[in-house]
Amino acid sequence: MKILQLLRDNATRRPVNLVRNGADATLYIYDVIDPYWGVSAPGVIDAIAQAGDAATLHVHINSPGGDVFEGRAIMAALGRFSGKTIAHIDSLCASAATSIALACDEVEMSDGAFFMIHNASGAVWGDKNAMRETADLLEKIEGAIVNDYVKKTGLDEAQIVDWMNQESWFSASEALSYGFVDRIAEAPKGAKNTWNLSAYTKAPESLCKTEPEKLETPPVETPPEDKKPAMGVANANRLRLLQVV
Template identity: 40%
Template sequence: MPMPKLLQLFLDNQNRPRDFHVKAEGNEAEIYLYDAIGAWFGVAAEDFVRELRNLDGVETIHLRMNSPGGDVFEGRAMATALSQVKARTVCHIEGLSASAATYVAAACDEVEIADGGFYMIHEAWTLTLGNKRDHEHQIGLLSKVDDSIIGDYAKRTGVDRQQLIDWMAAETWFNAAEAVEHGFADRMLETDRSQNRKRAQWNLAAYQNVPAALTDQPPPEQLFDRVQAERRLALLERR
């Protein structure tokens, strides 16, 4: 029996360096979501929402994202919380926004995507444990969630619902220019494309149609060493 795709995504990336933290200064705050979405192996919605509520009083929240996605229900909870805050919310896709991460991005007031970044939509995933009735119930829930997500995408993009359904069924990947063209992002941020693709480096074997630009992955230890070196260099440059 094949491994459930969501579980495969989590396990394939368990050794990858991750980053989820919040930084607030004055009237602005930054949330770094550089991880998968899910209570088991990534960022739990409960933790995300707690941090978001602690930002009461700030005027602008910058969500800096590089995420391969994860559990649909966790992503929906994050998106709902973002849609309810009073602050202006800006999502900066600095590498990858895939799967459940796109729901979180779409909930923000503005979305920008870095040149070299990618945006992927597909039908909802989750993990189910139990008997056949449990699985049948979950199938019904996923269908409703897909319909809700399509509504969110349509509201943001203005794209026809049937086109969105077809894109989701086909697991469609958009580069930065295409994400802006189709309305998933408001603008493209001109940056170093090679650096953005380094940020986007996840093991994406759980997906079917991954662009070639995202399939050349370094070993997790090598990537971890590089990320650590880049952070140390950034700290030295601030001194």
């Protein structure tokens, strides 16, 4: 239930912003990863389409994570971009947001930012069979995420699994030394944590104490009920509640 709390507390519904500047385009993922409450895969896909034939797409990230399946769809969308992709971790890159960052060709992390990985988690209601089925599904999901981290870092799978079991938070220098990012950038002036991270058990105290910062972004229209994606009750229970790295 802690991950559901994360989504509830950070449900700001900020739009996906894309800026085109000459040969480059800049995409901002500054929200939870979620099809209804934050950055959605369709929103990112639309933004990438607006980038058109840009030679380079800069993906700026400040996100506490969110829905694993939405995150995987965003990863696939970035992989289909014809130009070069560069992730810029501006402040926080946690949970599902880390996989999005690593889907880019290069990863740059601001000095003072944080990178967090942890185990898959979810909620299920049912008997012992439903519980076992969900646990098996979570292990499969974790396997895909571990593969992403191993591919990027070149580290041993056992080390990645151990870090995920512990809910591990890495500074920019640590993330660089372990191979999660390719370089460190100077931190933006006045960078602040904008998220309620109480859903995580080991969030750095410095982040938990930081006052939320209001982001100046234009309002986004809420799609009408008949336009929202539909899914069966069983899939809603299994997929919508799964939140992960």
